[in-house]
Amino acid sequence: xxxxxxxxxxxxxxVWTFAxxxxxxxxxxxxxxxxxxxxxxxTVSGRLASALEAVPGAILTAIIAPxxxxxxxxESGAALVTVLLALRLPLIVAVAGxxxxxxxLRLLLL
Amino acid sequence: xTNTDRSGEFTAGVLTILPVLVAVVVYGLLFGxxxxxxxxxxxxxxxxxxxxxxxxxxxxAVEIWTSPPGVLLLALTALMVNLRHxxxxxxxxxxxxxxxxxxxxxxxxxxTDENWALTLQRAGRTTITPxxxxxxALPLYGGWIACTTLxxxxxxxxxxxxxxxxxFAFTAVFLTLLASxxxxxxxxxxxxxxxxxxxxxxxxxxxxxxxxxxxxxxTLVGAFQGxxxxxxxxxxxxxxxxxxx
Numbered sequence: 001x002x003x004x005x006x007x008x009x010x011x012x013x014x015v016w017t018f019a020x021x022x023x024x025x026x027x028x029x030x031x032x033x034x035x036x037x038x039x040x041x042x043t044v045s046g047r048l049a050s051a052l053e054a055v056p057g058a059i060l061t062a063i064i065a066p067x068x069x070x071x072x073x074x075e076s077g078a079a080l081v082t083v084l085l086a087l088r089l090p091l092i093v094a095v096a097g098x099x100x101x102x103x104x105l106r107l108l109l110l
Numbered sequence: 111x112t113n114t115d116r117s118g119e120f121t122a123g124v125l126t127i128l129p130v131l132v133a134v135v136v137y138g139l140l141f142g143x144x145x146x147x148x149x150x151x152x153x154x155x156x157x158x159x160x161x162x163x164x165x166x167x168x169x170x171a172v173e174i175w176t177s178p179p180g181v182l183l184l185a186l187t188a189l190m191v192n193l194r195h196x197x198x199x200x201x202x203x204x205x206x207x208x209x210x211x212x213x214x215x216x217x218x219x220x221x222t223d224e225n226w227a228l229t230l231q232r233a234g235r236t237t238i239t240p241x242x243x244x245x246x247a248l249p250l251y252g253g254w255i256a257c258t259t260l261x262x263x264x265x266x267x268x269x270x271x272x273x274x275x276x277x278f279a280f281t282a283v284f285l286t287l288l289a290s291x292x293x294x295x296x297x298x299x300x301x302x303x304x305x306x307x308x309x310x311x312x313x314x315x316x317x318x319x320x321x322x323x324x325x326x327x328x329t330l331v332g333a334f335q336g337x338x339x340x341x342x343x344x345x346x347x348x349x350x351x352x353x354x355x
Contacts, residue, residue, distance in 0.1 A: 002190045002321070005208040008192065008304035009151060009265070010152045010153060010263065011152075011153045012149055012151045012154075012155055013151065013153055013155065014154070014178075015181055016178040017150065017154050017178075017179055018154075018157065019179075019181050020171075020181045020184045021154070021158045021161055021162065022156055022159075022161065022186075023181050023182075023185035023188075024158070024162050024167065024171060024184050024186060024188040024332025025161035025162045025184055026185070027185045027186070027188040027189040028162050028163075028164050028167060028188050028189075028192050028232045029193075029196075029218075030189070031148065031189060031192040031193055031195035031196055031221060031279055032192075032195045032197065032199055032218045032219060032221050032306075033215065033218045034195075034196050034199065035195060035197060035200035035201075035202075036144065036199040036200065036202065036203045036206075036218055037197060037216075038196065038199075038200055039199075039203045040203070044223075044294065045338075046337070047333045047334070048333075049197075050196075050208075050332055050333050050334070050335055050336065050337065051329050051330070051332050051333035052193060052196060052197050052249075052329075053197065053293075053332065054297075054300045054329050054331070054332020054333070054335065055190065055194060055290040055325065055328075055329050055332070056166075056191070056193070056194040056291055056327055057288060057291040057292075057293075057297055057300060057301055057323065057328065057332075058283050058300050058301070058304040058306075058325045058326075058328020058329045058331075058332060059190050059191050059324075059325040059326070059328070060150075060166075060191075060287055060291065060305075060308070060322065061288060061300075061301045061304040061305050061308065061328060062304045062305070062308035062320060062321045062322075062323070062325045062327075062328065063170060063173070063280075063284050063308075063321055063324075064281050064284045064285055064288065065304070065305040065308040065312070065318060065320075066308060066309055066312035066313075067278075067281040067307075068279075068281060068285070069273040069305065069309055070309050071311065072266075075281070076273075078281075078282070078283060079285055082281075082282045082285045082286065083198070083205025083216065083276045083285055083289055086285065086286045086290075087289065090135070090215045090239055091131075091286040091287075091289075092133060092288045092308070093156050094285075094289075095140075095279060095283055096279070096284065097284040098275070098276050098278060098279075098282030098285065099274065099275030099276060099279055099282055100275060101135075101254040101275075102275040102277075102278040102326065103274065103275040106190060107186075108186040
């Protein structure tokens with residue numbers, strides 16, 4: 001790739017990409033101010049608070065479930081390795097360990 | 111407040127956030143590299159980090175990124191992933207309520223798991239000043255933008271990311287984030303419901319609706335898990351690195 005093509009590529013912004021980023025930014029800022037605005041009027045409690053509390057874990061589980069449980073034994077094994085490492089070691093070590101485990105298990109389980 | 115007080119408070123904030131920056135560097139480089147593999151340009155990565163500034167939701171967005179991107183789905187997913195901010199903002203409100211209005215709205219833009227947890231930790235001992243809060247927030251913000259951009263510049267060069275297990279990196283990142291979200295037995299049934307619905311939806315439906323459907327299932331089950339742990343326990347439970355930025 002010629003140098004100026006690379007430079008233009010690095011600085012390119014696609015219209016739809018920008019629209020998606022702007023929409024994500026608006027949604028995210030909304031979540032950041034909404035809680036603050038909410039407690040000025042009402043107290044979040046009971047089922048609603050329990051439900052809100054469950055949201056992050058539920059979303060993260062949904063994201064990883066197909067890869068961790070329905071892709072193959074190497075991926076499921078590496079997921080287990082990652083969680084076990086995360087219980088004791090810094091999270092970054094767990095991420096690196098999980099990636100190494102998936103490479104190793106794919107070779108072993110070919 | 112005098113200028114010396116203010117710079118002292120700002121410095122205290124910077125020193126408090128420093129250890130967290132190590133994680134931001136690594137997650138930032140990784141995020142940038144993965145985004146580049148999905149075809150985002152370094153400048154697009156910079157813009158996303160500067161405007162969204164929420165690690166977990168950025169990782170999710172890139173994971174489900176298509177060309178052209180699904181704007182509605184991405185916004186909805188960011189909304190769901192970041193819903194925890196609603197609880198965090200409610201817990202933070204008493205400590206920033208008295209600030210000048212502009213600073214309050216700016217402070218909320220910069221609210222992340224890390225500086226939120228560190229702010230509430232300090233709030234137990236002393237008053238939170240805007241100078242301290244922005245001392246936490248600005249290095250985190252600058253560091254996240256810089257490292258994600260760097261990652262995108264160098265990540266585009268990587269050939270065949272699966273060779274290094276990088277196709278598993280998203281899952282590994284989310285698993286570690288998830289592990290730090292574990293709140294004992296009350297987490298079990300919501301997570302099982304979410305996993306079951308997500309796996310089923312993943313095999314039946316196109317695209318990434320499995321994330322929204324699984325998330326909704328887990329949230330519904332979560333509503334019936336007894337009274338919430340908010341605010342004190344939620345505070346300590348998410349004191350770790352549960353979000354990359």
